Amino acid sequence: MTEKAVRTDPHKDSEADTGTRGGRPRDPSLDDAIIQATRRRLVVDGYSKMTLGDIAADAGVTRPTLYRRWPGKFELVVDALDFGFRAQRATYPDLELAKLRPFEAFAEAIRRVDPCYFNPDAMILMGNFMGETFRTPELLEIVREHAVEPRVNLVEGVLKDLQSRGEVRQDIDTHTVATLCFGSYYAAFLRGDSDREDLAEKVAATLWPGLAVERT
Known part of the structure; x- marks a missing residue:
């Protein structure tokens, strides 16, 4: 057809179009x-x-x-x-990340980068979209623009804010750190780690010693 x-099609449902008609x-x-x-x-x-x-x-x-x-x-x-x-x-919880303690702000930003934060099927969806790279590349580009970059940029933004507050080292590559945080959820999924409730805290605790400014 x-x-x-x-x-x-003459067999229309009962809902009529709106507009000039x-x-x-x-x-x-x-x-x-x-x-x-x-x-x-x-x-x-x-x-x-x-x-x-x-x-x-x-x-x-x-x-x-x-x-x-x-x-x-x-x-x-x-x-x-x-x-x-x-x-x-x-x-997302109604939190002002800039007002949280440094480690808590970092951990919360990582939590919000989780693709499954709202939709438990998000990993499967993302895998399907990646499988469309050659057939429908514009679909993956939309996912990248609307779902990936805003999340990763949130982590980068928190790190840059913490740098301005003197809490995170200035020589840190915030882009790479944010990418690692985002990728941790995919690695956990592929490795079969079903419990991701505390993944954000684990990732934050692992990375934080190398990010934070040492206090004397």
Whole structure:
């Protein structure tokens, strides 16, 4: 079935388009159901194998409902990813890292770099996205821009703040340290370390002696 045929399918659900043609407002619950179904399909099938038909069936909507919201699979997946990024940020404790004691600020920044902080399936998702490097490189670029760099930059920002406060050595390569912190979660996952509750503290305690300014 072509996209044109899908858009003109006579068997539409009861929700009408909004805009110049009028009709009832979009139902937010349908949007949520579609987003959640998309996120689940990304985990189970991966981007290349997932289909809009499967997503529609999982969400309990018709394909025309999807096409009234998103022009294609890529745009739908981008919105599903953005939903996850926003939800993860919303779950962070309301803390001012600059007001924490140096080690606590560093450990909290590492905790927030955890890809699974909000979504326990995040590691599988990231593996699927990395598998799309050759087929859909723009998808991995979106993940890098919206999910990876903000987290790694948070660790770098905390380290630079601690440098300005005289708590962390000035010769530290903050970029590399932040990358190590981010990578620790992937290494723990691949090694089968299921308990990551205290991983942030362990990583912080291991790195801190080499980062902190020695007090006389």
